[in-house]
Amino acid sequence: MLYIEHCTLFIRGGNKMMIEETKRSMLDALCVARNLIRNNSILYGGGAAEIACSLAVDAAADKYPDVEQYAIRAFA
Helix, strand or coil: CCCCCCCCCCCCCCCHHHHHHHHHHHHHHHHHHHHHHHCCCCCCCCCHHHHHHHHHHHHHHHHCCCCHHHHHHHHC
16 A cells, blocks of 8 residues: 655756646646546556457467468468
8 A cells, every 4th residue: 555645746857848748747647546546447558459459360360271371460
């Protein structure tokens, strides 16, 4: 269990835009942590579903003994 009562972040950057982007990113990260505490179900992103489908198609290619197997693997 992690319990944080107070936290201060010092942000330093080369210009005001950099600082504002860093503040926005920190707020996004804190909101993600808050949402995971409220509801811990996760929907994976970043191509995770596509990679899982590709692995399943690649595994299914073993069922085809002929040249079709190569086409299926290329699609995967």
